Amino acid sequence: MSDRTQAHRRPDAEIILATSASAGLVAIPVGEQYRWADTALLVTEGFQRHKNGVHVLRDLKAMPEVMPALAHAARQHRVVLTASPRSYLGDYAHELATHLPGTWTAKVEVYAHPVWQEDWIPLLWDSGEVAEAMEHRRIPYGAVLSDGAGTELLLIEHPGSARAYLLGACAASTFDDNYQNPYAPKSATLPAFARLAALQVATEYLPAYERALHERLLAAVEAGHARLEEIRASGRSDLARHYAEESTTIFRRLRPHAAELLARTRSAVVAGPEDSVVLDRLHGLLNPAGTTGAPRPSVFIPPRPLMPASADEVGQWLADGPLLLKHARTARPSAPVSGPRPALAPPSRSLAAPAASVTVRRLPRT
Template identity: 45%
Template sequence: MPTTPPAQIILSTSRAHGLVAIPYGEEHRRAVRALGEAGFRRIPSGAFATPLTDGPTARQTARALVHCAHEHGATITTSPRPYLADFGDDLVARLPGAWSAQLELYYNPLVQQDLIAPLWDSGDLLQALLHDAVPGAVVLKNGVGTELLLIERPGHSSGYLLGAFATEEFDDNWEAPNAPRSIVLPAEPGLAAHAVTTTFLPAYSRALHHRRLDTVLTALERIRAEHETLQAIKESGRYSDGVPLADARMVPEMEATFADYAWLSFRDVLEHAPVLLSRCRPAMTPWAQDAAALDRLRTALAESQAVRAEDKELRGVLFSVDGWKQARSRFGLAALPAIETWLAESEAFERQVRAAVPGGPVALAAPTPRLLTARPALPAVPRSSAAHR
């Protein structure tokens, strides 16, 4: 991050508030004191402002600010852009749907680091938060789970950067391969809204679709590997390395261990699969026969909801490691028929979800960076029986 003055006052103009000042820097409290002594008042966003309606009074306040800033060792910077909150309001007013805009100010440069973990971006916005000073941002929300981040474009006198936060189900966003790229927005709100609506939001929807698909497929692959190993051991009476089982009574314990492991992964299926299934239209694809398989998958999800609800309820009251392991084993055993259904029908699921990519024709979705979703769509043929390992 570039070196910034320890105490800085960033000025911009607002149609509602007049002259707006944002204190910034590691010693931003000095800037706050200077603003207070000069006659600025804190506004709800956390910035400071003084009206510009009375010319003589405004000039007097400006002179006082220069003097007070000098007294407190604060540097004054004038922004060529309008007040960021005003641009955010103008932008959301032109977006389709019910969007809100909330300004956030980061007086201390270290605070912006808190944005990096939830940010889901592979473009300039992430780089700006990592390497540039970002005194403030606007968070845009549509009320149904989409949250965007808007900042002034560093190193430029105009323009903005806009990217996305990950949805709340995801918490591992660093260098996520399917992350959408943030875009540069022009200074004119109408043109900016057009870019968000026609370019960024469709790309974001496709990226989220692929990420959900990757998450479900990864979970099923983890379960499948352990399930096939367990089945091979039960059928052969030997461990995967060929050593005979010492006692057949160990099988129930192995099944409980598998159920614990499987439930941890099946949670991802329960979380992300419903929205993907809701987009599938088998009759509009070359694989209309997948409709029956999708119905079985939906039924399996529905039959697992009671177990999922109990799991969520216990997360707030069950704290011991052993208690959690026993509970997860019980959940996994209860959901085992549903898990086996998903293992059996995963090819139809993947094929149909690929065809249902948002904004695209009813055809195969473009490959995503990860191996699981980069493979071609699978033909509608029965899965062969699992081999022993």
């Protein structure tokens, strides 16, 4: 992580406390010595540890007894208690997912150690504040929103605001070179009301994401196809073996991008009977036996090994590929149109935690 994070350094061992309307009081142990914080919570009766690393106190009526015990355990283990000015991120993430079109899920992740946060950098496909924050600010937790079909988004609390959130895209399924990619969509700043944020994501962010992904796929396939055409046009018999090897290598790398581009194009464009025959033939070429034809469902799943390719397959692509490129250019998603958003009634306020006789550090509002 960059030295710029030093200006935003958090304690070595910290427990961030946030209220949740559904869970109660959520305690998140973070820091380079997060195990000290985790231990302090484990020895405090009343908290239950979840698989994602957070601890939950469901019975808020027990806070007058539990919080002094937690404060004592924190002092013993050299842990700082911090009260978040926000409600628990998981509440916002799940409400946001519920109001997005289609079927979305939300999963909270804790980056207790700063190194875990750094692991996210190559997985992001973002040209805005999410990538900037994950690389240069300390972000102790986030939430991954997924539609189950390959689209994954990272939601974090805006590090410069006590109310706003940031949403950015995870890496596209067929690519692994995402850092500072010129096609990456710009992250969105979301308001505090999740239902209003869902409208913004559905009408602005997701269309921009789809357009960026289509353009990136199209550019990758066009570049690979152009190189294959150059090799074919060279016609040098003395380099035939070298060019044959280069051609099959290029096609192996091009194939997963072209398969995804074909799937997206066919869902957007109705081809005529003759073109449909060619596109069907391409589907078989780009999705050979042994592959599902479906994109990698998650950036957290390793990509499949590239399938071998033959000179005959390269020749078939050179014959049929231009038709896919023609239809893919026609199938470009339209640019999102921004406009006034209808006013939505604010949701009910999160459950307030009862007062407890313990002093905790509060995150500053900015």
